[in-house]
Amino acid sequence: MVIKTISVDSVMLYMGDGISPEILDKVQTTYIVLKHIRGVIDITPSYNSILIRYDINIYDHKSIKKSILKSLNSISTHKTDKIEKRITVPTRYDETVALDLRRIAEINSLTIREVIRLHTEQTYRVYAIGFMVGFAYLATLDKKIITPRLETPRAKVPKGSVAIADNQTAIYPKDSAGGWNIIGYTEFDRFEEFSVGDIVEFVSI
Amino acid sequence: MGFRVLQGGLFSTIQDLGRYGYTDIGITNSGAMDEYAYRWSQKLLNNIEGNALEIMVGLRLEVMIATEIAVCGADLSFKINNISKGIWQTHQIKRGDILSFDKKISGERAYLAVKGGFKIEKRYNSYSTTLKEGLGFRVKRGDILEFESHLSVDKRRVQQRYIPIYPNSLTLRILLSYQYGYFKDEEKDKFFSSSYEITIASDRMGYRLKGEAILPKKGDIISEAIAFGSVQIPKDGQPIVLLKERQTIGGYPKIGTILSIDCFKLSQLPIGSKVIFREIGIEEAEKKMKDFYCEFYTL
Numbered sequence: 001m002v003i004k005t006i007s008v009d010s011v012m013l014y015m016g017d018g019i020s021p022e023i024l025d026k027v028q029t030t031y032i033v034l035k036h037i038r039g040v041i042d043i044t045p046s047y048n049s050i051l052i053r054y055d056i057n058i059y060d061h062k063s064i065k066k067s068i069l070k071s072l073n074s075i076s077t078h079k080t081d082k083i084e085k086r087i088t089v090p091t092r093y094d095e096t097v098a099l100d101l102r103r104i105a106e107i108n109s110l111t112i113r114e115v116i117r118l119h120t121e122q123t124y125r126v127y128a129i130g131f132m133v134g135f136a137y138l139a140t141l142d143k144k145i146i147t148p149r150l151e152t153p154r155a156k157v158p159k160g161s162v163a164i165a166d167n168q169t170a171i172y173p174k175d176s177a178g179g180w181n182i183i184g185y186t187e188f189d190r191f192e193e194f195s196v197g198d199i200v201e202f203v204s205i
Numbered sequence: 206m207g208f209r210v211l212q213g214g215l216f217s218t219i220q221d222l223g224r225y226g227y228t229d230i231g232i233t234n235s236g237a238m239d240e241y242a243y244r245w246s247q248k249l250l251n252n253i254e255g256n257a258l259e260i261m262v263g264l265r266l267e268v269m270i271a272t273e274i275a276v277c278g279a280d281l282s283f284k285i286n287n288i289s290k291g292i293w294q295t296h297q298i299k300r301g302d303i304l305s306f307d308k309k310i311s312g313e314r315a316y317l318a319v320k321g322g323f324k325i326e327k328r329y330n331s332y333s334t335t336l337k338e339g340l341g342f343r344v345k346r347g348d349i350l351e352f353e354s355h356l357s358v359d360k361r362r363v364q365q366r367y368i369p370i371y372p373n374s375l376t377l378r379i380l381l382s383y384q385y386g387y388f389k390d391e392e393k394d395k396f397f398s399s400s401y402e403i404t405i406a407s408d409r410m411g412y413r414l415k416g417e418a419i420l421p422k423k424g425d426i427i428s429e430a431i432a433f434g435s436v437q438i439p440k441d442g443q444p445i446v447l448l449k450e451r452q453t454i455g456g457y458p459k460i461g462t463i464l465s466i467d468c469f470k471l472s473q474l475p476i477g478s479k480v481i482f483r484e485i486g487i488e489e490a491e492k493k494m495k496d497f498y499c500e501f502y503t504l
Contacts, residue, residue, distance in 0.1 A: 006382045007432040007462035008490040019427060031229070044228040044430035046454050051228075051430030056494055061487050128428065130454030133231040133338050137428055137454070148425055149456060151440040155406065165456060166425040174337055177410065179439060179457065 001030075003068060005061045009041075010053040013068070019139050019167065023048045024127055028196060033075050034068060045196075046128040047137065085198045086123075089171065089188045090205045091162050093119070097185035104147050104164065104181055116204055118142040119183060124169060126198040134173035134191025138200050141167045153179035160186050162202065169202075206270040207323070207351035210344055214263030214306065217344035219323055221256040224331035224340075228453045234433065235333035235340070236449050238409060238472035239314055240465075241369070242278030244501050246318035249275040249295050249361045255322035256332035258344065260306050260315045268302040269349075273320040273357045279312025279371070279473060294362030312371040312473040320355035335450055369470075373478050374400075377446070377467045378485035378493075379436060383459035387421040388438075395419050396460065400479045401444060409450040411437075412471055414480065418442025421458045428456040434463035436482075446471060464490050466497050 006012045015030065016023040024047065031045040039058035044051040054064050093116040095101050105112045124138035131137075141164060149165045154177065157163065161172045163180035172178060173191040184202070194200075220243070223236025237243035237259055247255045250273060258264070262281050276283050276292045283290050284305045290296060292315070298304065306315060325332060325341075334341025344350070388396070401416035420442045431437070435447045437457045446463055447455075448471075463471070464485055471480070485493075 004382065005380070005487055007380060007434060008464060008487070008494050010432045012429070035229075041225050042228045042234070044453055046429045047427045049427075049429045051432060053432065056491065057498065060491055128454060130228070130231045130428075130430065131452040132233070135231055149440065152443075153439060168428065168456075176337055
């Protein structure tokens, strides 16, 4: 783990490289320990990192690091056996709503049918909740459909858009600006059900 | 009883200092874009846990009950009953008065606070509006904004030396952090030697800039949390300064973070203004922020 100064009142903990269930476990246990320490204003975990915004009247960039290390060294946690939910998302892979479907196919030298098959034939894990409420980061995509983010983010991505970026996929829970490639559309609306660790599958309708 | 909204204006919302402790479920901070002007509006009225209307331009209100208000921030030609009134000060208003903010003279956002604050419900422990999460509302014609009547005999105003003059260009002090290692020296040189223009696609989420493109060695990162003031560089190389209603997590590389007080100043800059970047170290940044907060504790 490394702790880096990010802004005048925040530090980032990087827990490892890449995306894996093991790193996710580390992030989640560390997050639980640090969530309630004094002077932490915001704590935001993601795939392999945790951003901590602290009260600048209590800590400076050096003392916060000491305090974090001390907490992590003095408290041990173990993973409780949380029950992972399985969530199914019926999705329309249709070019009238999937604005980037053709481009995703072209970039990856695949047919549209192959893109749909690759997106639906495996399950994904929820690695983080963020960007906006109910936005679950799902990974990992099949290597064959890994697609970079748009060069310029769209000013508006419609609610229900199923999208991919790099090796992740997600559903936009609300209309929002966003730079992900839209691969499909869903009427699914139970975004509050997602929690980190859950398993999600997309079914073509 | 409170204000009756006669005209909602360009974009008027109720804000406070923001919503904290919920970024782990994806709820952004939100809050007043210009904390300097906002904090003064509260201090003038001795509001402890208050809130204020953040006004861009065009708001008109009818007063339904007498009270004390403070107006700080942008000069939007504030008038009571069509007579120009000073800002960065308190005013007594009475039933039937018409308050107007019809024309932008300087700055972008004015704060109108009422003594004791507007009587709205807190959501996730804050009064701040975030429309994309359905928290709060955009003020529109016909709305009633409730508050309690507080009468006062004294007038308070901010001393001249504390009243900012809003410029048309700004130097943003940036702490290099995050993925600054993804940018080669020549890209960083471009970033620090160019000036960038504020584009029309700028809002409470972030200010999108236009100028010399700077390109990272790698375009995507594993998505991670975004601190206030982060400068994100999407693939077109045009920087975006992420502000109060930023997304909590994102996957474009970031070159660093703008000092919060400079973000507050940025929020008062109109579209078309120019900004340049200057590097700041962490110790100097800490001192500047502590001085900023200190001003509001000790004055």
